[in-house]
Amino acid sequence: MSLADQVLAVNDDLPIRTDKPVHSGKVRSVYWLTEEDSRRLIKEKGYNVQPDAPLAIMVISDRISAFDCIWHAEGGLKGVPGKGAALNAISNHWFKLFRENGLADSHILDIPHPFVWIVQKAKPVMVEAICRQYITGSMWRAYSQGERNFCGIELPEGLEKDQKLPELLMTPSTKGILTGIPGVPEVDDVNVTRSDLENNFEAFNFRSADDIGRYEQLLEEGFDVISKELAALDQIFVDTKFEFGYVTDAKGNEKLIYMDEVGTPDSSRIWDGAAYRDGEIIENSKEGFRQMLLNHFPDPDILLNKDRMDERFALARDNELPVDALMNLSKTYTEIAAKITGNKIQLSQNPKAEIIAVLRDEYGLID
Template identity: 30%
Template sequence: MNGAIKETHFQFPGQKGFYKGKVRDVYMFDKTIAVVATDRISAFDVVLPKPIPYKGQVLNQIAAKFLKATADIVPNWVTSTPDPNVTVGKKCEPFKVEMVIRGYLAGHAAREYASGKRTICGVALPEGLRENDKLPNPIITPTTKADEGHDEDISKEAILEKGIVSPEDYAILEKYTHSLFQKGTEIASEMGLILVDTKYEFGKFNGEIYLIDEIHTPDSSRYFYADGYEANQKQGKAQKQLSKEFVRQWLISNGFQGKEGQNIPDMPNSFVEEISERYIELYEKITGEKFVKADTGNLGKRIEMAVLKEIGEG
């Protein structure tokens, strides 16, 4: 097995705080954050026990590519990517909502629709849609950004009524979300893919709105292969996806869906290697570039030195 990093416990000069997400370790400084994309993998809101070699590098480099490709649409938080697993940028104050945008009736929205709902997050949907059908127009279905527990669906009206985001700022977030999704759709199309749905997060730095976190990665987005999409819909077949759905399906087949009382099945090393290979395949398909494996001989030290060098210069 190649080296993989599950968690980090660095202590940097001038460090003001630390936050451990499902996948990322975030080191906070005065006006800067250093985000380490670890090789952790989560499913059903649970972090699985074994790290996946190169997964962090895959996500970090996909996000870097797409943040750069959309910088003309909205300014983003990134100032540098000093290591394949590290991004350094502005410490923004995040909005407490995630802007989820959907071009197709898939995933959570499809399940809600199948249960009889015709309004999702305050957005009305027409009758007669089938799972994975293209929507008449992309729709924004925001969620709350919970500090603990699950994010929950919320409508634009409730966001404004509760004062979570001001009307002026929300209008900007909506505009940015639609523009980013359009750009993501165009890039995906060039790669023979369909960007089905995704989410964007935004924050403020010195009063200006910035795009934060990652974008258009297989952890934050759903892709279908364009080839065969129409035929599959006509025949009522499942769409070929480019996502980590195969990991969820393996867990389900081994009796785990994140429910109380269920135990996480032990992933054999062969399956861990398969996940790693699939993530590399995702990288190459989404970016159109060959994946170059970084040296993982002393991964923790390599990451630590990259951050030290960057914050020292900053």
């Protein structure tokens, strides 16, 4: 079996019973179950949700997205072997720890296969909750060009690249295009301040102004749980993105939960501790792949400049990367997943056939 066969690149063509269009994102595809199937599964499996809660099957892929584009390699390799399973395994591990530490639940109700989650519908908070413990990446680029105010927080002079910040920094940005909020541009992914959230909490889908404090608490506690666990493995949790939403449990209690993925090499920067102490940065995250792309192409501005998106999409579409670029990333993902979870990531021989079998035989979702 070829390497390309072991990669799940297309994940929106599974024969899962649904009466709605399949929503396919950069990495995951979402299949909304029929009302009948949702009710049946809630009853059969005893999920802690309302009897009429809409459920979905969320299938991850091995696609690799960077700079808002999907990349591929020579030889028909359209993803990173082991990436999907590694991302899900890491998220599952952190979500379980969050529950054990009494923080909050996630949107995941069941894990039928390493590539698959059964999730409940949540009303998302329209904030990408970004936490930073070190100054690097886009924040360092802005700081080095003289910017000192980030999301209403003033940074001191004299910080150096990759230095630990005086305190954990929360720098939220908009999730999607929000309209009619004073002082917040109507574009995706723009930084907002805490006072923007407080003054317009309903526009950001918060139930109350008090929930802003609750989201910050969950952000800080979640970051702390992951950071301590990684420190025990001599890994540094540099920065990350969390997403939140509201759901209602079986007893009718509405609660704020974690959603999407957490603490993964896709949503976070993770550095090797020993290398950092020696003055070197070894990325155990997607950041290394981003750097490779910036070095690989003669005009890196295409990847950094949002005014050149058409050129960027063409670059990703028309260029086959060296196979090594994706295999190095595969090693990064699978090794950090094994380190975090304590379990080796097994590559599926045929992930699509496995998913179809389990959803048909154990969940009755495929005819």
